[in-house]
Amino acid sequence: MKLHPFFFRKNPENGKIFISNQLGGWSFLRDETDLHTLIAAPSELSDLDRLQAKGFISGSDSGDLYERAAESKMTHRFSRLGEKPSLIMVVPTLRCDHNCRYCQVSRAPLSSSAHDIQLSPQAIADFIAAVAAPKFKLEIQGGEALLALDFIYALVSSLNKLRGEDFEVVLCTALGPSIDDRFIGWCHEEGIRLSVSFDGFVDLHSKFRIHSTKGDSATRFLEQKRKLEDAGLSDNISYVSTLTKEALERGPKDYIDSCLSLGIHRIYSRELSEYGFASSTKSNLGYRIEDYIKFMGSYLDELIVGFNSGEDFFDYTFSLYLTKLLAPDASGHMDALSPAGYATAGFLLNYDGRIFGSDEARMLYESTKNERLTIGKLRNKEFELQENGFHQRLLTESFLETSSICSTCAYLPFCGLDPIATLNQQGDLTGFKKELSQCQLTIGMLDLISDRLDSGALTREMVKSWI
């Protein structure tokens, strides 16, 4: 019997030993005694077949099979760096009609004339068509994307001519600006997805997302939501929520009930950002990461109870971790890859022509104006690379296998860190990763989810219906 490389961690949720390996296989051992037995005398374990099937041990005649499978997995992961980016983010304007207290971008006032993109839609379409993956997602961010609709119509039209139906379009919006029939018809025709900001509770949405011209922001959101639904666009809308301390204090049951009362069955909730204005307001609106993880544990249990009683509600924040555990190769979330997805899985074109390796790099640039964060600049049709070694080092530091802190972590096969977060929170690229909020969140969430999967509370049937 041959032992293969593996990682382990005592899960604080159930006291069992979580084990994982380079194949992305994972399992639980009952206790430390079983862990010692696996290391010293694996053939004495009672569930040999399970451990063998998951690649933790092999018989003397099947060792090469593990080696080839592990090589293939690792080669696949590294080879991704040679592929073209599949997430193209464009910021046509930094202007915004909301004044959110936890905004992660340094937004510009509505009246500003200096914060709209000056490049022509055709020049941008030519650039994107040349550098994007065969199938890609075009994500229009802001500011408020709907303030730049003429530009967006022209960009999508130009890209259609160059790339046909090879791409999907997502508009990120808080639904403040007016919506007309042309926009509705265009959404239908192009199959546009709308990623709409809504914070789950109507009163908290009003309190933290202040609309500059249209009065109460939640009333405006509900009016616009109704308009889109009446126009038959319900299936095109997804909701994104930012959780504040007050939302956590109300608890997950109230959160779910509030969403369901508005006809929202799917939402993506995220913690307060560490960037832009959010970094300064976090002390008032924020919470400790352990309190957030505790909330997420109760939230997951509520989702399970809801599913078992026939309720149709899910939060996509769990899908990232579920996918990592159940199908590690299928997860392409660019903030959670090792090596990082920075500039390789996606990039962002800012309103001023600057190109960033990720949205987080743009956010950090907007608050620091540090030019090292810029990969290059698009001027008319010419792309000027501003490579200074910084971005290469950033990618080098993102191989978690080479991090002395991460290389022994049981969640390494399922993890990936945003390298800009290390720079933002700790001021350098290597960092002390166990103190990063993303590291603590990943460990906490995988502890929760692996425990619920192991106990049988969370079933594959639930996951299949949710994702």
Added chain:
Amino acid sequence: MLDYKISLGYTEWVVRQACAWTFQSTEFPKVSREEKSWVVSLASGFDEATISLLERNLNEFRLREIIDLQTADLRMKIVNHSLENTYKSMKE
């Protein structure tokens, strides 16, 4: 207690990894080797909970080291072949 002594039976890698997972970066201890033991020194001293966590981490990293001793050759072989394959596919 300002100094905590650890047997030299533990390697430097195990001692330093255990410290990395026990202490915050803001209060990282000094680690030195004396004739008969490793000495972990902290100006503010150690409470019982910290010692308990450090001892648990020492044991866990000792186990990780044993796993590594048994499987390092295979792991290196996998990494080297994967890198070779990746370079080859990128050249093509």
